[in-house]
Amino acid sequence: MKDRVLIANRGEIALRIMEACENLGLDYVVVYTPGDEQSLHVKLPQAKGKACFRIASYRDANDILAVADEAKCTAIHPGYGFFSEDFRFARRVVKRNNPLIFIGPRWEVIRDLGHKLNVKKLAHDLGIPVIPGTIIPLYNELEAEAKAEELFLWQEEQGIEPPRVLIKAAAGGGGMGIEEVDDLDMVRPVFRRIRSYAKRLFGDDGVVIEVFIRDYHHLEVQILGNQFGELVHFGTRNCTIQSIGRQKRIEIAPGFDPKYTDYPFDAQKVLDEIVKHSLKLASYVGYDSVGTWEWLVTRAGKPYLMEVNTRIQVENEISARISRIKGKEPNLIEEQIRAAFGERLGYTQQDISFKGTSIEFRLIAEDVKHGFKPLSGIINRFEFPSYEWLRVRTHVPQDEPYRIPTEFDPNLALGIVWGKDTFEAERRGFKFLEGTIIEGQTPKGEPLLTNIEYLKKKLPEILKFL
Numbered sequence: 001m002k003d004r005v006l007i008a009n010r011g012e013i014a015l016r017i018m019e020a021c022e023n024l025g026l027d028y029v030v031v032y033t034p035g036d037e038q039s040l041h042v043k044l045p046q047a048k049g050k051a052c053f054r055i056a057s058y059r060d061a062n063d064i065l066a067v068a069d070e071a072k073c074t075a076i077h078p079g080y081g082f083f084s085e086d087f088r089f090a091r092r093v094v095k096r097n098n099p100l101i102f103i104g105p106r107w108e109v110i111r112d113l114g115h116k117l118n119v120k121k122l123a124h125d126l127g128i129p130v131i132p133g134t135i136i137p138l139y140n141e142l143e144a145e146a147k148a149e150e151l152f153l154w155q156e157e158q159g160i161e162p163p164r165v166l167i168k169a170a171a172g173g174g175g176m177g178i179e180e181v182d183d184l185d186m187v188r189p190v191f192r193r194i195r196s197y198a199k200r201l202f203g204d205d206g207v208v209i210e211v212f213i214r215d216y217h218h219l220e221v222q223i224l225g226n227q228f229g230e231l232v233h234f235g236t237r238n239c240t241i242q243s244i245g246r247q248k249r250i251e252i253a254p255g256f257d258p259k260y261t262d263y264p265f266d267a268q269k270v271l272d273e274i275v276k277h278s279l280k281l282a283s284y285v286g287y288d289s290v291g292t293w294e295w296l297v298t299r300a301g302k303p304y305l306m307e308v309n310t311r312i313q314v315e316n317e318i319s320a321r322i323s324r325i326k327g328k329e330p331n332l333i334e335e336q337i338r339a340a341f342g343e344r345l346g347y348t349q350q351d352i353s354f355k356g357t358s359i360e361f362r363l364i365a366e367d368v369k370h371g372f373k374p375l376s377g378i379i380n381r382f383e384f385p386s387y388e389w390l391r392v393r394t395h396v397p398q399d400e401p402y403r404i405p406t407e408f409d410p411n412l413a414l415g416i417v418w419g420k421d422t423f424e425a426e427r428r429g430f431k432f433l434e435g436t437i438i439e440g441q442t443p444k445g446e447p448l449l450t451n452i453e454y455l456k457k458k459l460p461e462i463l464k465f466l
Contacts, residue, residue: 002027003341005103006068007041009079010058012393012414013314014041017077020333029071031055031064035405039395058082061089068100075101075340084311087111103340105289105310112285113308116208117170119281123305126284128277131296131304133210137170144191147209149184155211164212167191169198171206178246180212213304216296217465218242219255219271221278222319224332225287226339231279232349234319234332236271241458243372250455251315251360252425252462253322260422261464265301274303281308290316290336299465312336314362314414317391321358321418326351357425358418359462361433361455363394365410365440368454375449376406377442384415385435389428391416401440412438412450422463429459 004027007017014030018041021028030052032042046052051071055063059082068076076093078084090107093100104110113119117137120130133151138144148165155163162182167190169177177197179190191207199205222234236255239248255274256267278293292309316332323330325347335345367373379402384392394413396402404410415432419425433456440448 003074003101004029004072005337006064006071006073006076006100007031007079008058008064008076009082009084010036010041010408011039011395011411012041013079013312015044015395016317016333016393017079018045020331020337023331024334024337026337029053029067029073031058031067033057033405033407035403035407038397038400038402040397041395043397061092065093065096069098073100075103075337077103077337078311080311080314085110085114085309087114101340103289103337105287105291109285109287109289110310113287113291113310115171115204115206116168116307117206119305119308120208122284123277123281126280128281129302129304131210131213131306133165134208137204137206138191138209139195139206141188141191144207144209145184145187148181148187151209151211152184164214165209166212167194168208168210169194169202169204169206170208171198171202171204177201213296213298215299215465216240217255217463218306219274219295219297219303220313220315221275221293221295222313222316222332223278223282223287223291223293224335224339224345225282225289225291226345227288227342228344229283229286230345230348231282231287232345232347232352233275233279234323234330234352235354236275237315237319238463239315241461243366245372247372248315249362249364249451250458250462251318252422253315253318253358254354257357257422257463263301263465264299267301270297270301270303274305277303277305281305289339290332315360317393317414317416318358318360321416322354322356324353324355327353356418356420357422358416359425359429359459361415361417361429362411362451363413363415363436363438363455364451365404365412365438365448366451367449368451372451374410375442376404376410377440377448378403379412379438379440379448381437381439382412383435383437384413385432387428387431389418390432426459426462430456433459 053067083089087107087110093102152163164182195205220237225231237253238255239251241250294306365375417428
């Protein structure tokens with residue numbers, strides 16, 4: 001029987017999974033909710049005669065698995081978000097009476113690396129630098145207050161003023177479930193709020209308290225492993241430019257570029273160090289899929305492992321754009337699928353080279369001046385330029401009005417540019433943004449706002465400590 005993949009996601013990532021399946025000769029099935037009927041991730045496969053199933057929610061495991069059975073699927077790709085880092089769902093997929101291939105890491109790996117404190121403990125035991133703070137989850141507000149006081153005192157001793165801590169959901173991710181605290185009196189109420197939020201969203205009310213690292217860059221290491229113990233990396237990324245809610249807005253690969261800007265440390269040495277540490281942890285746990293190791297690097301060049309994301313990332317394509325396997329650009333979603341289906345890599349780290357700089361822009365309907373408030377409404381005009389160095393990933397049709405669903409983040413498109421160096425990539429980034437037009441209106445009839453002007457403003461800050 002020919003393998004058939006259920007794509008348990010929506011929007012641009014669903015489209016990219018479709019593309020990967022087609023390149024690998026795999027059949028696929030699509031699901032969608034009522035609000036997504038206009039999305040290209042539904043319309044394009046319908047035009048090709050592919051099976052598209054309407055479901056009540058992308059978060060309904062029973063509905064999704066029922067579709068998988070009805071469509072005689074052999075595998076499920078969760079994309080990112082939703083079930084992608086839910087080890088219980090992954091376990092259910094592979095252990096049910098009618099087992100399927102879960103396109104992602106083993107469920108045990110998702111469980112062990114999906115918990116920030118477990119990652120922190122594993123890293124600490126392996127001699128990998130981690131942010132000072134708790135290494136076991138906190139559930140008691142008195143203990144939380146005592147730990148916060150200890151961390152405040154430590155920062156004062158280090159000359160860090162004003163001292164601050166982050167209170168975070170231990171099982172969170174993607175910038176969710178995090179609050180900054182600079183007053184000891186605020187620890188208890190914030191702790192209670194984060195614990196309640198974590199229980200509701202992640203099913204785990206454990207809380208992390210750690211030193212707030214300021215003046216840092218947020219770097220990532222792109223890892224790929226498989227069930228044979230083969231392990232490679234596809235370089236680094238920098239995703240420091242984020243919204244006030246720590247949601248990424250511009251990403252760039254590689255993570256530092258000393259030819260573009262000066263650093264008060266040996267940038268290449270730091271990049272090599274975080275890659276080495278990431279591979280060490282990945283090897284220790286037997287990592288067997290695509291994954292991202294997330295780091296904070298201070299102005300002094302001190303790296304701290306923050307977390308591991310056991311899934312494909314939104315920004316995976318900029319890593320692919322700067323990578324070459326035996327001279328050919330990879331598709332990391334294809335590599336993820338191949339690993340899940342039990343294939344060997346067919347190459348080693350020595351076969352991977354790097355070329356140029358790639359930047360990704362997230363185009364979002366949001367009011368940047370009012371706290372990045374997400375907006376809904378109708379898009380009447382959506383145009384972007386066409387260049388050989390540009391790829392635009394979007395589920396928004398260009399030939400008809402499009403209603404932005406209110407139940408999801410209003411992400412409209414990803415603009416991915418490549419240049420032979422960072423200077424060229426930056427120029428091309430401006431060219432893409434200047435040539436992109438998104439027009440529409442909110443439900444109140446007001447002009448629909450996007451973050452394009454914000455992206456133009458922040459682009460010159462890429463890779464720089466300001």
